[in-house]
Amino acid sequence: MKYSNSQPPEGINYSQQSPLGEFAWMLGAVLSGLAIVLLVLHFLAAWALPFIPFAQEKKLFNYIAQGLPGALQETSCTNKQALLQQLANNLAGHMDLKDEMAIKLHYVNDDTPNAMATLAGNIYIMQGLLDELETENGLAMVVAHEIAHVKHRDPLISFGRGLVSSMVLSLVGAGGAQDLSLLAAAAWQLKFSRDQEAAADSEALAAVNRHYGHAQGAEEFFQLEQVQAVDSAWGDFMSSHPLSQARLEGILRFQSSNVQNNQSKTPLPAALKASCADSALVK
């Protein structure tokens, strides 16, 4: 019996092809699978999350709020906060909120012209917005818009969507772990879809119309240049025209079909314009 060793054959135990093609195929398969899963969860969230009781949403927010910056947890100006809260209560009275849905207004001393709603009926109004607006009607539209988001459970849906997406992404190693500060950041940067914004606009218009007897001045904030703050960045990205233009037209349409006899606008209370120290003195 004669033994010999031959050179090991090439290409049997391993592939000699470039791994790039295989890598691209695998990446495409995983990414499209992931996209389908995220899309299904996106729609599932809008259907399922409103079943969560509002009391549970409050508990969730109380936990998350510990991660918010101190300036957002306590108000810097109780006078302005009380005025804003009063306006919100008046508007909420016209909006058929469920009994357990309490709206809590927060005044934030920040130059950004912005307002936002987050979990558990918490609405934040920045000084920058008050500086820009001239009429209470314009402010009421913004506040009513945020209350409408709360009524539609939009913050919960948006927060849930973000949470579920990051969980799915972390399963495949593409997302980071969630800690309190990240959760708080997510709750502070909620993005709403175009449909959610449109629904909140029409709900808010109806409320402003009932509160003042007309909807004049509701367009004020949208006519200002700094509309991007309340617009969904995604919406702007997806549409060729700025989203605020479509929303402004919606408001103007509503106004022309609801013309009243007395359409005088209410000026913004001077206390909201004044610095915090003076706001108690100004009436």
Next chain:
Amino acid sequence: MEQLIIFLVLLTLGFGFGRLNERRHFASIRQREQQYSHLLCFSFRHLPQGCHSEGQLVTGSVVVSIDYFKRIAAGLRGLLGGRITAYETLVERARREAVLRMKAEAEQLGASKVINVKLETASVFKNAQETVGAVEVVAYGTALR
């Protein structure tokens, strides 16, 4: 976005250096396999008939690391299933390199053949998360003059 850029840079570096190393290593393996072709390796355990030489234990071992590209490719395979071709080249290189190192030792002893050749593998970073994996292959056998 930052993370994506870092990821892509690591992926490109892993692919570029990984491919370069692999090509060079395979070329070196083929060249040395020619060089040691006179030294025969056998898997049987018993001395060939008529051979009365003393036996000597010879070993060769090698540790080869995966690169970032291979790690990601294997991770994707972990989701989809199928042949992890990225690892197959790695283990092939390690196996052949270990046998070559064993042969190098046998040659130093003046041997003409190695019998009872065995191969063992171990994962160096076994079960450790977030580390780059590496494979060790040990080849050993009995060298005969």
